[in-house]
Amino acid sequence: MSTNAPLEHEQASDRATEQSDERSRSVVSVEGLEKTYGDGDDAVRAVEDVSFDIEPGTVVGLLGPNGAGKTTTIKAMLGLVVPTAGTVTIDGVDVHDDPRAAYRQVGAMLEGARNVYWKLTVRENLEFFAALSGRRPAAVADRHDRLLNQLALAEKADKPVNDLSRGMKQKVSLACTLARDASVAFLDEPTLGLDVESSLELQRELRRLADQESMTVVLSSHDMDVVQAVCDRVIIMNDGRVVTDDTVDGLIDLFRSQAYHITVDDLPDGVRDRLEAEFDADGFESVGDQARFAVSLPDGRALYDVMDALREADTVPASVDSIEPDLEDVFLELTGSEDG
Ligand SMILES: Nc1ncnc2c1ncn2[C@@H]1O[C@H](COP(=O)(O)OP(=O)(O)OP(=O)(O)O)[C@@H](O)[C@H]1O
Numbered sequence: 031m032s033t034n035a036p037l038e039h040e041q042a043s044d045r046a047t048e049q050s051d052e053r054s055r056s057v058v059s060v061e062g063l064e065k066t067y068g069d070g071d072d073a074v075r076a077v078e079d080v081s082f083d084i085e086p087g088t089v090v091g092l093l094g095p096n097g098a099g100k101t102t103t104i105k106a107m108l109g110l111v112v113p114t115a116g117t118v119t120i121d122g123v124d125v126h127d128d129p130r131a132a133y134r135q136v137g138a139m140l141e142g143a144r145n146v147y148w149k150l151t152v153r154e155n156l157e158f159f160a161a162l163s164g165r166r167p168a169a170v171a172d173r174h175d176r177l178l179n180q181l182a183l184a185e186k187a188d189k190p191v192n193d194l195s196r197g198m199k200q201k202v203s204l205a206c207t208l209a210r211d212a213s214v215a216f217l218d219e220p221t222l223g224l225d226v227e228s229s230l231e232l233q234r235e236l237r238r239l240a241d242q243e244s245m246t247v248v249l250s251s252h253d254m255d256v257v258q259a260v261c262d263r264v265i266i267m268n269d270g271r272v273v274t275d276d277t278v279d280g281l282i283d284l285f286r287s288q289a290y291h292i293t294v295d296d297l298p299d300g301v302r303d304r305l306e307a308e309f310d311a312d313g314f315e316s317v318g319d320q321a322r323f324a325v326s327l328p329d330g331r332a333l334y335d336v337m338d339a340l341r342e343a344d345t346v347p348a349s350v351d352s353i354e355p356d357l358e359d360v361f362l363e364l365t366g367s368e369d370g
Pocket residue numbers: 067068074075076077094095096097098099100101102103370
């Protein structure tokens with residue numbers, strides 16, 4: 031019998047308490063989510079063993095290459111697909127047991143501007159969507175004014191949506207999602223098709239809603255710059271599973287100073303071959319009369335191995351510069367995919 035048994039028991043119970051504390055603090059909780067479409071030979075397992083908890087007031091980005099399972103996960107959170115296994119709770123309510131209660135505080139924008147009524151004016155759309163959730167226009171008028179201002183739609187408030195540009199329609203769609211005082215918003219590709227200025231307005235408004243109104247936002251996006259700018263935390267999926275779940279800063283730190291540009295005065299072919307074979311070096315290029323290449327190393331010690339390889343070939347590095355990674359680099363490293 032292990033003499034540590036009581037300690038292990040205490041640790042296990044501490045962990046269980048921590049997990050249950052985390053769940054009770056979280057506004058969205060996904061536990062062991064699995065979704066298989068079809069059956070038999072045609073079965074496609076879209077999502078497998080996906081679990082995460084989201085605290086109120088956080089903006090979480092869901093990233094992954096095409097087919098990674100993002101949409102299935104979001105749809106399962108919204109009750110639009112029935113999971114094969116697992117549970118989703120919102121504000122502590124299981125969405126399967128009591129969807130009406132679970133979604134009372136939830137807004138969603140899934141397919142761009144398609145939810146908006148084009149014959150109604152912008153303001154009428156906002157009032158309509160607020161009324162759908164039982165809010166009287168007078169009770170949400172301030173919120174609507176602020177949304178119209180923040181998203182630079184105030185001048186168009188009394189114009190039919192039909193008369194607006196595509197980017198404007200997209201902003202109206204987002205405003206409608208946010209028109210009632212929902213505490214959780216699910217946004218699928220909210221900046222897709224927006225011009226730079228509108229995208230920045232939208233990002234600013236999302237951050238303000240999270241920071242000042244404690245709104246929780248779950249968004250999917252292929253635009254890594256948007257995710258890096260607006261999200262507190264990133265969940266990256268690949269092949270139906272979560273491959274990483276961390277803060278944006280944490281993820282970038284993890285990859286910081288493990289990638290280097292090394293400049294040398296001379297790079298004989300033999301050394302280049304060895305660098306490629308042993309250290310996966312790439313990005314070979316001439317910089318003036320010097321040569322430069324890039325290496326991504328598993329740890330700091332491996333840098334000394336690269337130096338040794340150069341020294342053995344009588345090549346001395348002129349400079350070693352750490353490459354500052356961004357979210358895009360992290361994504362490529364984790365999924366090996368070109369798109370988010
Ligand atoms: N209704 C469906 N029937 C059968 N297979 C499906 C269905 N919906 C999605 N899939 C499959 O499930 C997997 C995950 O798809 P999903 O749409 O969730 O991924 P995604 O990460 O949102 O991709 P994208 O970025 O392309 O939208 C894919 O292999 C997809 O082909």
